[in-house]
Amino acid sequence: MSTSLLSDANRRLERALKYVKISEDAxxxxxxxxxxxxxxxxxxxxxxxxxxxxxxxxxxxxxxxxxxxxxxxxxxxxxxxxxxxxxxxxxxxxxxxxxxxxxxxxxxxxxxxxxxxxxxxxxxxxxxxxxxxxxxxxxxxxxxxxxxxxxxxxxxxxxxxxxxxxxxxxxxxxxxxxGGSQGRDAATGTGAFFVLAAMMQKFDKSPHETTVAVQGFGNAGSVIARLLFEAGYKIVAVSDSQGGVYCPDGLDIPSVQQFKNAARSVKAVYCEGSVCSIVENHQVLTNEELLTLDVDILIPAALENQITAANAADVQARYIFEVANGPISADADEILEAKGIYVFPDILVNAGGVTVSYFEWVQNRSGLYWTEEEVNQRLSRMMVTEADKIWRISQELAIPLRTAAYVHALDRLGDALNAKGTREYYVG
Missing domain, CATH: 3.40.50.10860 (Leucine Dehydrogenase, chain A, domain 1)
Incomplete structure (x- = not known):
């Protein structure tokens, strides 16, 4: 892990600050x-x-x-x-x-x-x-x-x-x-699916003609892979920490999930099986190779800094949906932008987890609990509403989606910080 990860994150903030009017204090x-x-x-x-x-x-x-x-x-x-x-x-x-x-x-x-x-x-x-x-x-x-x-x-x-x-x-x-909430365990992947499905409609591309690669077949990655499979998308590759599998004709995601579940050790808290153990009729590949596949949608759902300046030029996907936190470095952002790749940022795409965590917190404090259907309806409404707002900001200001998401967030954060008093207020 680079010791400059926070500095890298702040570069995104500096870029977004050019497009918002908030106080220097904020x-x-x-x-x-x-x-x-x-x-x-x-x-x-x-x-x-x-x-x-x-x-x-x-x-x-x-x-x-x-x-x-x-x-x-x-x-x-x-x-x-x-x-x-x-x-x-x-x-x-x-x-x-x-x-x-x-x-x-x-x-x-x-x-x-x-x-x-x-x-x-x-x-x-x-x-x-x-x-x-x-x-x-x-x-x-x-x-x-x-x-x-x-x-x-x-x-x-x-x-x-x-x-x-x-x-x-x-x-x-x-x-x-x-006191947990219905839908919380799958919320990150479910929320990401809602965003992806809504945003892909803007490109007039049907699920059946859309290929997808998912790096990270863990909790979030496996959920969005299953939901995309059920919606008709062609999932051609998935991977976990030990490696991945690729099939140009499309993977049967329920079978991949069943294999991984069966391979895990029931005696341990964490699984010991790997999707890369599925070799029949599939090509085994590394996580690094998966990132450069010729697919329509790439979903990094593993860890930070998977796409950097070193490999960004090799990325062939047209659309990237960040299910992991910080899977793309700031340097790689500029390369992907130059290639015309749409990057839907983590602070939007993977926000389903914290949103349903918020729902759980509300339910714990009120003592009123919702069904899974109610949770997912609320989640879909919030994710799609904010995704549409970020898309509009991106189009109106002609800026990347990541910058648009930060601009959207900064407007709200700036208002809250300014409400506590700024230099302009005190010295007018």
Whole structure:
């Protein structure tokens, strides 16, 4: 992970600032996180040894409401990454008009190396360390890379133990039995599908003649792949962390999902199977090769910085929908723009997760719970409405969709920051 990831993110902010009228105070505030916390988490391992893990939590901006953002367990987690993800979440919440700010958290480890017992002790230890930094009205964590409803349930339970009261609204993405929301587990992929389907109508291209490659067949990537398959799109390639498969005639996504589910170890929290193990009638390829396939739509749904200045010129897709956070670097943006590729940005496309997390938070606080159909109806309405607004900004100002999304978010953030007082107000 580059140590300049946050600087890279700020380049997008600087570009968007040229097209909005907000105070210097507001633009300066948005360049820095409000609060960043680094903690150590001692965990007694199953063999009796003690390991200390590094954990992070960042509240980037809470002008529009309490901060919101996931917790990831990954070997590459560091402060720069977490701050950058919290930055993106700030703009994502504003772009979707959610009354929330941006936050993020993580622990540096390979979670596949830990047992369920060790993961539980680690998850509860993390909450012990950051309990004073989060809360239903302060900062609300959620699942992210390699975290899941079970882990969120442990964390919510630990926070409730510390506070000596049941606090379901402190964590979202929980199991349904602990106050989770219908539709939350699939929300990122579902929301991305709503955006993709709505935006592709603008190009007058039918699903049956549209080819798609999905990098990252995890929670979000597998969901959007299934929904696109059911809608008639031709999914020609998918991949996970171990590699991918390609079939020019189209993959049967339910079969790929069934194979991966069957190959995983039922004894572990994380799967050990890989889609690249499917070799019959398919061509095995790497994640890097998948990114350069000659397809209509490319969906990066894995990790950050997958498309950079080093490989952007090789990308052949006409449309890119960012389901992952930050899969394209700022340098690569300029190359893809020059090639005429439409990039639908992460702060719009993958906002389904935080939107349904917001729904879960609302349901926890009100005590009224919605059906999955109600959740998806609300999600579709919000995602498509904001996608249309961003599309119009892009067309009216003749700017890339990413810049348009930041302009859209900046208008709302600027209004909120200016309401607290600016230089112009005090010295007039």
């Amino acid at each position: 633009s300066e505030r948005l360049k820095f996180p409000k609060a960043s916390l680094k903690v150590s988490i001692p965990v007694r391992m199953d063999n009796g040894s003690l390991r200390v893990f590094e954990g992070y939590r960042v509240r980037y901006d809470d002008t529009r409401g309490p901060t919101k953002g996931g917790i990831r367990f990954h070997p590459n987690v560091n402060m720069d990454e977490v701050q950058s993800l919290a930055f993106w979440m700030t703009f994502k919440c504003a772009a979707l008009n959610l009354p929330l700010g941006g936050g993020k958290g993580g622990i540096t480890l390979n979670p596949k190396e830990l047992s369920k017992f060790e993961l539980e002790r680690l998850s509860r230890g993390y909450i012990d360390a950051i309990a004073d930094f989060i809360g239903p009205d302060v900062d609300i964590p959620a699942p992210d890379v390699y975290t899941n409803p079970m882990i969120m349930g442990w964390m919510m339970d630990q926070y409730s133990i510390i506070r000596r009261q049941l606090c379901p609204a402190v964590i979202t993405g929980k199991p349904l039995s602990m």
